[in-house]
Amino acid sequence: MQYNLSFYSLLITQLSTNLAFSFYTMALTYYVYNLTNSVFYSSLITFISVGSKILSGLSISIITERIKVKSLLTFNTIFQILSIILLLIFIKNSANLIIIYALIMFLSFVNGIFTPLKSRILKENLDKENMAKGLSIITSLDQILLFSGWILGAWIISMIGNNNLLVLSLVLLSLAFIAVINIKIENKKEEINSKNPIRTIMSSFSLLNRKPLIRNLIVIECLEVLIGSIWIGSVTLKFVQEHLGQDVTWWGYINANYYLGTIFGAFVVMKYSKLFNHQPIKKIVIFMMLYGILLILYSVNVIDIIALFLVLLVGPVLQIKDIIQETFIINNIDEKDMIKITGLKNSLVQVSFLFSILIVGYITDHIEIQYIYTISGIITCIIAVIFSKFSKIKKLHI
Structure with missing residues (x-):
């Protein structure tokens, strides 16, 4: 094209x-x-x-x-x-x-x-x-x-x-x-819903609530972000040093492999975009499950080379899932509602990120570092199963 x-x-x-x-x-x-x-x-x-x-x-x-x-x-x-x-x-x-x-x-x-x-x-x-x-x-x-x-x-x-x-x-x-x-x-200009700024913001929530599948995709993204700060620098550094028993050099290797994986994932979608356009909800669930399983494997592994390989796999799995999800959301929201819903979505995701840093930071100080990744993987799999059942019930009602 x-x-x-x-x-x-x-x-x-x-x-x-x-x-x-x-x-x-x-x-x-x-x-x-x-x-x-x-x-x-x-x-x-x-x-x-x-x-x-x-x-x-x-x-x-x-x-x-x-x-x-x-x-x-x-x-x-x-x-x-x-x-x-x-x-x-x-x-x-x-x-x-x-x-x-x-x-x-x-x-x-x-x-x-x-x-x-x-x-x-x-x-x-x-x-x-x-x-x-x-x-x-x-x-x-x-x-x-x-x-x-x-x-x-x-x-x-x-x-x-x-x-x-x-x-x-x-x-x-x-x-x-x-x-x-x-x-x-x-x-x-966008259509004016109310002269009251608070009511204008609340109208965005009401609009989102009328689109249950989009709403739940956004909820899933917020939940993922809430448990996703396991990849921030301080947490990965502690995992490398305490669980893998490696120095700060391997911290750099882990981060680099993750980003390389995300780049590769984007190129995969670019190459096979038609494939990923087919049954997007099913593919979102599949890649969420894959991500959860990879996190669990990553948490129990103690071999550094295998850890690098698993992180390299995590990158494309997450990236492909995110692109499919964002594509679905954009394709299924009217132009007149696009700015309101995506603006609200970004705010909710950022709020989740702030809470995530506090929650994961607190938990990391109280349990062994590898269990953070285990818990995150299990929660991700549970979210995938619940969302799969929800989407079937709703029959892709947007």
């Missing part, structure tokens, strides 16, 4: 925006840590970033009722560019940390708006048959850049300093702005 200019412009926007996000997050974390010598103050950047994305997801329906979609897409990129410029100025003049945190909050808020807009753009520019393939192209390239971005970011900081990493983020966002101009999307 030949993709149109809007798709390629969206691709450039996604890649450059996400790479810029990883770059300026690294730069600011490094700056705050050097300034305060505090893990707490530097980790606040991640907390503020996630919290701001939750707010943007919840308020997207309010915003799109007042600002035209294409205009919002353009302003979104401009605001990020201006925020980076202000950060450069304030950092150069050793501004108070509160100002830095406020700009991070604003940056993350406007960055979080892009994801629901992306779903709307894909809905308008790709048909159902090519949605999975288009998503896999974006996902695979995005994963490659994010994977290399953290390595490049650390290297750039060590070579030329964190301020120049912010400058590079500014260049990437400028590229995103040029690409945004070429994106074709209907430029109109």
